Amino acid sequence: MTESSRPSAAPLPPRVPPAPPPPPMMHPPRAATSNGVPIAATQQMTSPMQHSQAGTAHPGMPTMISTPAANPTGIAAPTMVSSSAGAAPVASPGHRPAPPPVAPPARPQAKPTNGSPSLAEIVRIAFDKGYSDVHLGVGEVPRFRDRGEIALTEWPETDRDTFFSWLQEILSDEEIRRFEENLDFDGATQYEFARVRINIFDSLHGPAMVLRLIPMKILTIEQLNLPPVFKDVCHYHKGLILITGPTGSGKSTTMAAMVDYMNKEMPKHIITIEDPIEFVHRSKKALIKHREVGINTLKFENALKASLREDPDVILVGEMRDKETVNTALKAAQTGHLVMGTLHTNSAVKTIERILQLYEPDQQAPIRVSLAESMVAVIAQGLCRTTDGKRAAFHDILINTDAIKDYIRRGDLDEVEALIPRCTFDGMCTMNQSLYKLYEAGRITEETALEMSPKPNEMAQMLRGRV
Numbered sequence: 020m021t022e023s024s025r026p027s028a029a030p031l032p033p034r035v036p037p038a039p040p041p042p043p044m045m046h047p048p049r050a051a052t053s054n055g056v057p058i059a060a061t062q063q064m065t066s067p068m069q070h071s072q073a074g075t076a077h078p079g080m081p082t083m084i085s086t087p088a089a090n091p092t093g094i095a096a097p098t099m100v101s102s103s104a105g106a107a108p109v110a111s112p113g114h115r116p117a118p119p120p121v122a123p124p125a126r127p128q129a130k131p132t133n134g135s136p137s138l139a140e141i142v143r144i145a146f147d148k149g150y151s152d153v154h155l156g157v158g159e160v161p162r163f164r165d166r167g168e169i170a171l172t173e174w175p176e177t178d179r180d181t182f183f184s185w186l187q188e189i190l191s192d193e194e195i196r197r198f199e200e201n202l203d204f205d206g207a208t209q210y211e212f213a214r215v216r217i218n219i220f221d222s223l224h225g226p227a228m229v230l231r232l233i234p235m236k237i238l239t240i241e242q243l244n245l246p247p248v249f250k251d252v253c254h255y256h257k258g259l260i261l262i263t264g265p266t267g268s269g270k271s272t273t274m275a276a277m278v279d280y281m282n283k284e285m286p287k288h289i290i291t292i293e294d295p296i297e298f299v300h301r302s303k304k305a306l307i308k309h310r311e312v313g314i315n316t317l318k319f320e321n322a323l324k325a326s327l328r329e330d331p332d333v334i335l336v337g338e339m340r341d342k343e344t345v346n347t348a349l350k351a352a353q354t355g356h357l358v359m360g361t362l363h364t365n366s367a368v369k370t371i372e373r374i375l376q377l378y379e380p381d382q383q384a385p386i387r388v389s390l391a392e393s394m395v396a397v398i399a400q401g402l403c404r405t406t407d408g409k410r411a412a413f414h415d416i417l418i419n420t421d422a423i424k425d426y427i428r429r430g431d432l433d434e435v436e437a438l439i440p441r442c443t444f445d446g447m448c449t450m451n452q453s454l455y456k457l458y459e460a461g462r463i464t465e466e467t468a469l470e471m472s473p474k475p476n477e478m479a480q481m482l483r484g485r486v
Contacts, residue, residue: 135161135174138185139210146213146232151267153232157182157225166410167267167402182226189217198226205313207295216295233297237279238272245273248416248446249398253281256332258395258419259352261339263364268400269412270361271297277359278335281305288330292322293337305333312337323347327354336360342377349386352393366450366473367397367417368436371427383430391427394419401450403471405462413453413471418445451478458482 136144138155145153145163152164157179163170186195189208198204204219216231240249252260262270275298281287282305289305294312301307308329309315316322319336320343326334327350339345339360352358364370371390375383399415417423417439426435439447450473457463463471465482472478 135177135181138188142210142213142215142230142232145230146210146234151232153230154227155182155185155230156222156227159224159227164267166404166408179225185228186219189215205295207297207311214297214299216297233271235299237275237298237300240276240280243273243276243412245276245412246414246416246446246448248396248418249273249277250280251446252396252418253277253285255357255395257352257355257357257393259348259390259393260357260359260395261362261370261397262359262400263362263367263370263397264400265363265365267402269402269410270400273398273400273412274335274359274361275300278307278333281333282307285332287332289333289335290326290329290331291335291337292316292319292326293335294319297337319344320347323351327351327356331356333357333359338362339374345374345377349389349393353389357395364399365401366399366436367415367439368432370397370399371432371435387427387430391419391424394427399450401471403454403457403463403467405457406464407462411457411462413450413457414448415439415450415453415473416447418442418447420445451481454478455481 135141141153141155141161148163148165150163150165150170154162154164154169155177157177160176161172161174163172183195186198190198190204190206194204194206198219202221204217206217208215208217213235214233216233217228218231219226219228221227262274264270278289278291278298278300281289282300282303285305287305289300289307291300291307291309292312293309295314296309296311299309310322312319312322316325319338319340323334323336323344324347327347334348334351334356336344336348336358337360339348339362348358348360362370362373364373374390375386378386396419397417401413402410403413405411417435419427420442422438422442423435426432426438440449440452443452450471454463454468454472455478458465458468468482469475469478
C-alpha cells in the first residue's frame, strides 16, 4: 500500500512546549553579588520620603544609597537591585530593627509619698546628731541608733512606695532587682560628709534596711584614747593582729586608727580586703590599696591568696569568717607579712578558742603551734556609755609574750587568762581592769561598770577595793 492510499489518521494534539524556567532572580531569595560583595548590602532604594527630602533624584529612577546607617529614621528600607540588571526586587537580608525592649514594671517615683524626708536628708540628720545607724522598714517608723540606744522619730510609718523611693536614691535598677530576687543586699554608698554601709533585707512586714554611718574623718589613736600598746603592735613587721568584739563595738574604727597611724609614720604597702569598704584611706607615707569583696574581688580567700603576690607589707582582712581565710592569714603571717583581721568574740582567750573550733580535734594541735608562732596580739573591744553622753572603748588585750606562747602550744588557755591581769607591764589588761580605769577617771558610773563587765562579781570586788 502506498503512502497516499493509506487512510488519513486523526491529527495529533499540538505539543505544548515546557514552561520556561523563571528568571534567576525569581528563585527563593538569594543575595546578588558583584565582585563577591552582596549587592543587597551595598545598594538600597530610598523611600518616597527620602526622594522628597533629597530633591535631586529623578522620580522614575531608583536612587542608590550607601549602608543602612545613612537612613536617618533608623529603619531599613526595602532593597532593590539596579534596574539595569533586570532583576526583580528581593527582600533585604540585612538586620531588621529589634523589637522594643519590654519595659520593666513601673517603680514608685523617686520621692517619698507619705511626707517623709528623702534618704539623703535622713542620713544628714543622723550624721549631724552623731547617730551611728539608721533603721528603716515598711510599716515601721524610722529610727536611729543613738550611742547604743534606739531612738524614735516623729515621721510617719514607712509605706512601700516611700521605701522604694529611698532605694532608688542609693541603688541602681539592677541592684534593686537583685535584692528582689535574693531578698538580701549588702553594699555601700558615699555622701559628701560620710560613707554609708547598706544592708537591705526582707521581713514579715516588708522590706527593711539598716544604714551604718562611717565618718569621712578617721579618728586618731589619741582621739580615741586608746592605750599606747596599740601603737607598739603597729611596728611589728610580721605576725597576726586580731581586733575582736560584738557587732557595733567599734572594731572598724579602732583598726582604721591603727592603719592611719601606719599610713602617717611608715613607708609600707597596705592592702585592705573588706566587705564592704568602710573607712577610705588616702596614701600618705604608706601606699594603700582598697579591695571590696563582690566588686574588686569575688571572695575573701581569693583576694587574700592573691595579695601574697602583690608585694604587701600589711594585709587587712575585714573579717576572718572561715577556715580557709584563717589558713591563708596564718600563712601570710608566717611568710613575713603583718596581717590584721577581725572576729566576733567577746574576749582575747575566746578568740583563740574560736579559731581552734574551726578545725577538727586532730587538726587543732598544729594550729595551736601556728598561732603561738605567728600571733602578735589579740584585742577584744567593747563600748560603754560615758557620763557625758558619749561612748568609750574598753579592752581585753593579750600580747603574745614567750610565756603566752608556751601556754598556747600546750593548750592551757585557762593559764593564759590568769596570766593577763599580771602582765600590765607588757601592755596587757582585762576588761575589768579597763572598766575600772574608766570608773576611776570619772568617765563611767559604777552601774555602767557592773553592767558592761564580763565578770560582774570580780568587778564588784574591784569597786569595793577588795581586789
